[in-house]
Amino acid sequence: MALSGLQIYKLLPQTNCKECGYPTCLAFAMKLAAKQADLAACPYVTEAAKLQLEAASAPPIRLVTVGGDGARLEAGNETVMFRHEKTFYHRPGLFIHMRDADGAEAIKAAVAVADGYIVDYVGIKLGVDGFAVEAASGDGVTFAAAVAATRAASQKPLILVAPDPAVMAQGVEAASGARPLLCAADESNWQKMVEIAKAANAPLAVRADTLEKLAALVEEIKKAGVEDLVLDPSVQGYADSLTSLTQIRRLAIKKNFRALGYPVVTFPRRTANGEVDETVLAAEHIAKYAGFIVLESFDPATLYPLLVLRQNLYTDPQKPIQVQPGLYEINAPDGHAPLMVTTNFSITYFAVNNEVEGSGWPAWLLVADAEGMSVLTAWAAGKFDAERIAKAVRSTDAESKVNHRRIILPGQVAVLSGELEESLPGWEIMVGPKEAVDIPGYLKVMWGEKVG
């Protein structure tokens, strides 16, 4: 947790010698607290104070990077409990589980399919983040072959899952240069796992079934020299998962509790009984505090909603994703094509754009500057009104692009019709459908048949 100016002042020499360039130690302390000065500017600060200040300025949740030569993935460095307080920073990685016992060929084929998966969401390309290879066979040679097969088909980051250090060592060798996350050190094997992690300079997951044991084990492992750690609190279901992950996040952020200040890895399918729905639990882990999530199998029908959920919840609330206001052409419109208006909230824009494009109708889409809000939210906030729409019509010179004088308003803001008629004299205001999905039908009937 960051120290206040006063707390920092107490650690300074308090002689006001001015050599740091500030008139007093307190002034310097205030600048340090605001991260506008560098501690090195004071030549007299003691070693003990330096250590204390450095420790205090470390992030409450350590940033851990998995991956090496190919793609990398970062987790940690989160600063809040709720996204509205600031934002969530590092989207939890979604890893697909592979079992070595399935054989190298089968693994290679399965990895290739998942590796090549890309889905487009509002213009952002989403996909799988990596693979978790498990030594289900218990045999080092089989495990190494499975790791090699995975790497042959994908450059994405790896998690190696093996309880036996001897088996793990063989997997790590097959993953050399990939800096995989090693999963996991527990009470019984941690000394050997630490050696392997140190030799490979790889991050290490630490597993225990209570937070006390987990914290104790982390302290031991830190002392033994591994700093890049990931926590596996062995959660089993919805309730204990929410409790443990919330407590870990709270301890790290609110209490600066170092022993649990690491990202968390979860296995939503690893449950004692069949009652837990992996997809629903994975969604909980996305919202409530996981850094790495291992999914049992690759299924676009599950992955796509999880990826979108993650994208949504990790959007910075202060910066809604926006598109540039302006007049957009869809399907090469001419002067007869309909003119539709919407806001510059990217999700709204893409929903409308996709429907119009899919319908095959040439159209002009006028995107008004509504400060990145959706139609209804913008309207409620006074950012999408007749005045703004009229302004958009004029600033984009829409009048010269179409040879009719009709504009289609989103159905959600039908109430604006009257005002818009006044703001745009000579224009006919048509009220479109409330939902984007109904646009093709609307264009066919209202534009195609009535307007012609």
Next chain:
Amino acid sequence: MPITVEIPKEKWAGSVRVVTLGATRAEGGTRAKTITVGGDATLPFLHFDGAIPNRPALAIEIKDRKPDDWSPLLYETWGEAMQDPADWARAAEAAGADLLVLTLSLTQANGKPNAPDNARAVVRQVLQATGLPLAVFGPGQAEKDNELIVPVAEEAKGERLLIGVCEDKNYRTIVAAAMANDHLVSSKTPMDVNLAKQLVILIHDMGMPMERIIMDPTTGSLAYGIEYGYSVMERLRLAALQGDSMTQQPMLVTPGEETWKAKESKVGEGVPESWGDWKRRAVNWETLTASSLIHAGAGVVVLRHPESLKRAQRMVDGLMRHTE
């Protein structure tokens, strides 16, 4: 080397208000049971911080007639039952719903505008078909809502229905009807903490007891603005726990309606292959929207597909089991 981990606990000044829907015979209605929501003295499912006396209630939405524009997957799952609101209500009860939400259409099956007599008759049928507590919402157009909901409120006097839609431009008529006939109201506002609070104040100012107001903060769905709804709900719950009285109403959310109009759920053709199997994707869309909103503090969750209902139920079962 043992380490003591002292879990930081939150001490909250306030809690979510307790609201009961439905009335049994003894209470002046005809329901076989009532449903109580709210009372949470903690953030959702953090049992270690405070008491959670009631679980979120899971509702199925039915309509007064077979809708014209629902997803083929919903027609497939409810089948013939959609032809008759009473059958549909029974099917929803059999699917395991805690309560039913009946939404009235703008038009009747024969194309004529919906009318008070029809609305009364449908509500009567549904009340007779099941013993579950019931919510009845108008089509969402001010005049039509008032025209239909007032007679419904009279018809079901004493049943403690949840009625709506109360919005900032149109709440007085429905609130008055609810007060006169012993019902509850749903206060619906567009994704904003202050607007949600304001409308509750306005409704309460008319004399409606706080114990009879539920708020619908509007949430959006997965891919279509859920992050706004989710954060507004988290902020409302935090405000409630901090003791802001006018934010302490239980929250009703409608992931069924929100997701089944989205392309990702609604249609199976003309969409990218990378979206995967239609049915699994569609139900996931509704289930994950619902599950996320439950984590954000929903008290009443209105769904459309019975499989989403089952999955949400199992999740709530798990989240309420906290003995370990």
